[in-house]
Amino acid sequence: MTDFALDRVFAARARIAGIADRTPLVPSSLNARFGQEFLMKLEIVQPVGAFKLRGAVNAIFGLDADVAGVTCCSTGNHGRGVAYAARARGLRAVVCMSHLAPQAKVAGVRALGAEARIVGQSQDEAQAEAERLVREEGLTEISPFDDPLVIAGQGTIGLELMEARPDLDTILVPLSGGGLAAGVAFAAKTINPRVRVIGITMDRGAAMYASLQAGHPVEVTEVASLADSLGGGIGLQNRLSFPLCRDYLDDVVLVTEDEIYHALQTIYYEDRIVCEGACVVGIAAVQAGKVALRGPTATIITGRNLDMHLHAAIMAGQDVTLGDLTIKGTRYEP
Numbered sequence: 001m002t003d004f005a006l007d008r009v010f011a012a013r014a015r016i017a018g019i020a021d022r023t024p025l026v027p028s029s030l031n032a033r034f035g036q037e038f039l040m041k042l043e044i045v046q047p048v049g050a051f052k053l054r055g056a057v058n059a060i061f062g063l064d065a066d067v068a069g070v071t072c073c074s075t076g077n078h079g080r081g082v083a084y085a086a087r088a089r090g091l092r093a094v095v096c097m098s099h100l101a102p103q104a105k106v107a108g109v110r111a112l113g114a115e116a117r118i119v120g121q122s123q124d125e126a127q128a129e130a131e132r133l134v135r136e137e138g139l140t141e142i143s144p145f146d147d148p149l150v151i152a153g154q155g156t157i158g159l160e161l162m163e164a165r166p167d168l169d170t171i172l173v174p175l176s177g178g179g180l181a182a183g184v185a186f187a188a189k190t191i192n193p194r195v196r197v198i199g200i201t202m203d204r205g206a207a208m209y210a211s212l213q214a215g216h217p218v219e220v221t222e223v224a225s226l227a228d229s230l231g232g233g234i235g236l237q238n239r240l241s242f243p244l245c246r247d248y249l250d251d252v253v254l255v256t257e258d259e260i261y262h263a264l265q266t267i268y269y270e271d272r273i274v275c276e277g278a279c280v281v282g283i284a285a286v287q288a289g290k291v292a293l294r295g296p297t298a299t300i301i302t303g304r305n306l307d308m309h310l311h312a313a314i315m316a317g318q319d320v321t322l323g324d325l326t327i328k329g330t331r332y333e334p
C-alpha cells in the first residue's frame with residue numbers, strides 16, 4: 001500500500017474552494033435503458049471545462065511563495081488547468097505539448113495567458129522540453145497525474161460523490177495517467193470499501209492498462225483516438241498513480257473507437273451534452289455490455305475541450321479520420 005491519506009483530500013478541498021468548486025451530479029436519461037440509476041458528475045462546468053483544474057489548483061497553490069513559475073506537459077486539459085491556476089496565483093506558466101494536440105486545445109491554453117510550446121510528435125518529447133525548462137529556467141514542473149497534490153485534488157471528486165450518494169454501488173472513471181482514478185478510487189474506497197471503482201479507457205494505446213497487466217509501468221505506442229485526452233504514457237518512473245490504481249481499482253475495462261463514437265452520440269442526443277470522447281468511455285462500456293450494473297452508478301463527465309467540427313461530424317453520422325484511424329460513421333439510433 002502507498003503512503004496516502006484521506007486528510008490530504010480534505011486539505012485539497014479546502015485549498016481549491018472558490019476556484020474549482022463542487023460540480024453537479026445529475027441523472028442520466030439512460031436510467032431506464034440501463035435498468036439502474038445512472039448518474040453523471042459534470043466536470044465540464046469547471047472554469048476550464050475539465051476536472052484537471054482541481055489537481056492543478058491544489059498543486060500550484062501548494063507551492064512556496066518564491067517559486068519562479070510553473071511548466072507542464074499536457075495534451076490540453078491539464079495545460080489549461082495549470083494556466084488558469086497559475087494566472088490565479090500570478091505566476092508564469094509554460095505549457096509544453098506535442099504536435100498531436102488538437103488546435104482548439106493549443107488556442108485554449110494561450111487564451112488563458114500561458115505560453116504554449118509545441119514540441120515533437122509525442123508526449124515524451126514534450127515532457128523532455130518541460131524538464132529542460134526546469135533545469136535551465138528554474139520552473140517547477142506540475143505533473144498531470146503523478147503528484148500527491150494533483151491526485152488529492154482529483155480525489156475531491158470522490159469525496160463529493162460519496163457525500164452526495166453514500167449508496168453508490170459503482171463509479172466508472174475515465175483512465176489515462178491515472179491521477180483521476182487514483183484520487184477518486186482512494187477517496188471513495190477509503191470512505192466505503194464496498195464501492196466498486198472501475199477505470200475505463202480505449203483499447204489502443206492505453207498505458208495504464210498495459211502497465212497494470214505487466215505489473216510495472218511500461219511504454220505504449222501513442223495512437224490517435226476519439227478519446228485523445230486519454231492518450232500518453234504513465235512515465236516509467238511512475239511513483240504514485242500506478243500503485244494507487246493497482247491497489248484501489250477493482251477493474252479496468254477497454255472500449256473501442258466505434259463504442260466511443262456511439263456514446264458521444266448518445267450523450268448528445270439523449271442528454272444534450274457536448275463533451276469529449278474521453279468523457280463517454282463509461283457510457284460506452286455500459287452500452288457495449290462490458291460493465292454490468294448492480295446498483296446506483298456514477299460516471300465522471302471529465303471535460304469538454306474538443307474540436308467542435310469533429311463533434312459536428314460525429315453528430316451528423318459522418319466518417320471521421322484521426323491520424324491513421326478512420327471510424328465509419330453511423331446515424332444515431334438509440
Ligand SMILES: *Cc1c(COP(=O)(O)O)cnc(C)c1O
Pocket residue numbers: 050052077078144145174175176177178179180181229230276278279302303304
Ligand atoms: C486527463 C483527462 C482524463 C484522464 O485523467 P488521468 O488522471 O490522466 O487518468 C480523462 N478525461 C479528460 C477530459 C482528461 O482531460
